[in-house]
Amino acid sequence: MTQLKYKDTVYTVPDGSSVLDTLLDNGEDIPNSCRAGACQTCLMQATHGKVPAAAQNGLKDTHKAKNFFLACSCVPQDDMEVCLPDVEKLKFAATVTEKNKLSDNVIELKLKTDEPLKYYAGQFVTLWRDDVLGRNYSLASLPHVDDELIFHIRLIENGQFTGWVADELKVGDRLHVQEPVGDCFYTQGNPEQSIQLIGTGTGLAPLFGILRDALQSGHTGEIHLFHGGLDASGLYLHDMLTHLAEHNSNFYYHPCVVHANEGMASNIIEADLLEIVSQTVSSPAGWKSYLCGDPEIVKKLRKQIFMAGSSMNDIYSDPFVYS
Amino acid sequence: MASLYERLGGEAAVDAAVDIFYRKVLADDRVNGFFDDVDMEAQAAKQKGFLTMVFGGPNNYTGKDMREGHKHLVERGLDDSHVDAIVELLGATLKELGVGDADIQEVADLANSVRDDVLNR
Numbered sequence: 001m002t003q004l005k006y007k008d009t010v011y012t013v014p015d016g017s018s019v020l021d022t023l024l025d026n027g028e029d030i031p032n033s034c035r036a037g038a039c040q041t042c043l044m045q046a047t048h049g050k051v052p053a054a055a056q057n058g059l060k061d062t063h064k065a066k067n068f069f070l071a072c073s074c075v076p077q078d079d080m081e082v083c084l085p086d087v088e089k090l091k092f093a094a095t096v097t098e099k100n101k102l103s104d105n106v107i108e109l110k111l112k113t114d115e116p117l118k119y120y121a122g123q124f125v126t127l128w129r130d131d132v133l134g135r136n137y138s139l140a141s142l143p144h145v146d147d148e149l150i151f152h153i154r155l156i157e158n159g160q161f162t163g164w165v166a167d168e169l170k171v172g173d174r175l176h177v178q179e180p181v182g183d184c185f186y187t188q189g190n191p192e193q194s195i196q197l198i199g200t201g202t203g204l205a206p207l208f209g210i211l212r213d214a215l216q217s218g219h220t221g222e223i224h225l226f227h228g229g230l231d232a233s234g235l236y237l238h239d240m241l242t243h244l245a246e247h248n249s250n251f252y253y254h255p256c257v258v259h260a261n262e263g264m265a266s267n268i269i270e271a272d273l274l275e276i277v278s279q280t281v282s283s284p285a286g287w288k289s290y291l292c293g294d295p296e297i298v299k300k301l302r303k304q305i306f307m308a309g310s311s312m313n314d315i316y317s318d319p320f321v322y323s
Numbered sequence: 324m325a326s327l328y329e330r331l332g333g334e335a336a337v338d339a340a341v342d343i344f345y346r347k348v349l350a351d352d353r354v355n356g357f358f359d360d361v362d363m364e365a366q367a368a369k370q371k372g373f374l375t376m377v378f379g380g381p382n383n384y385t386g387k388d389m390r391e392g393h394k395h396l397v398e399r400g401l402d403d404s405h406v407d408a409i410v411e412l413l414g415a416t417l418k419e420l421g422v423g424d425a426d427i428q429e430v431a432d433l434a435n436s437v438r439d440d441v442l443n444r
Binding site for chain 1: 341342345346349350364
């Protein structure tokens with residue numbers, strides 16, 4: 001068993017326990033969200049003691065050098081002394097500039113940061129209501145084109161953060177954005193490669209950013225976007241994407257629902273998303289695939305696409321975990 | 324004479340083999356049950372480590388790693404028949420990549436050298 005010093009107290013870490021669990025079990029308030037090493041909400045800094053390599057997976061080299069680590073993935077091997085990082089240096093103050101309803105349960109939120117934020121369309125950030133409550137959202141906006149950061153926020157019943165966004169947050173309010181992470185974004189240099197973008201629900205947000213980035217960059221290969229929803233009301237960018245497909249000869253939009261609605265648009269297919277994907281792109285070898293949304297569906301898609309011949313390295317998915 | 328790892332083509336060969344090998348493993352009902360609930364991306368990285376080792380390349384595996392890494396699978400019934408299947412799929416992968424029989428045998432020997440550690444005995 002190892003000792004863990006936080007603030008002025010020394011705690012004993014039970015064998016196999018993480019820094020995060022140890023501190024939470026002792027009543028300390030440590031920001032956290034996915035608890036799976038993906039979202040980086042529980043970023044901490046070690047002031048003494050060795051940081052296990054596994055606790056730094058996915059961190060930038062500059063952060064590793066400063067002994068930053070993810071508390072949820074850190075099972076101490078030696079005694080450690082840790083603190084919360086000076087997050088003010090990682091966070092960017094922002095103002096709400098627009099809040100629109102995209103559907104019954106999706107809100108489009110636009111933010112302008114005081115200082116410009118460097119990011120790739122499709123990456124994700126943590127939005128902070130205050131020092132303790134933060135949630136991950138993917139960027140649907142395009143740097144250099146959009147003046148603001150754009151997010152699609154799905155309202156979750158009794159959701160602490162989404163409830164606040166829906167009921168209290170208004171234009172002009174301030175909040176904080178933590179620097180963008182993730183490698184689910186469009187990369188230059190292969191304009192002829194075929195791309196498939198597949199998502200459910202607000203998993204569409206990063207895909208929409210990646211799509212616009214590809215089109216903007218003059219991508220000439222085929223781009224297929226599959227969006228799955230329970231019913232037509234979940235296809236919250238249907239009209240815009242239909243319009244984009246009509247005006248870009250290499251872009252194909254495949255809206256797909258579990259339950260058909262009376263009078264829904266004629267291009268919407270009532271079918272299983274996985275089946276539509278495998279029928280449309282039956283041999284994805286050489287394609288690049290981006291998968292976002294429901295973790296179970298993403299997992300099945302990843303396997304299906306890999307087994308159909310795609311290289312694992314050509315399959316990107318949002319490591320985002322809903323909480 | 325070049326080492327086995329060099330003859331096979333080094334890291335590039337491992338990269339070429341990992342997708343083919345992992346696809347065979349997931350398609351094979353004898354062994355795919357052990358891979359049902361794993362994170363595919365993390366697993367692909369592990370497969371790469373495994374292939375590097377059996378190709379005779381640089382690795383830091385210890386018998387202890389092998390034991391601990393497979394302990395939970397042995398509890399779920401992992402036995403010699405599954406190791407045999409993996410060695411077979413490894414051979415089929417290499418054959419597909421145009422590797423000769425003598426080198427395939429050498430890879431199989433390396434894979435078999437960790438059998439007892441993998442099976443925790």
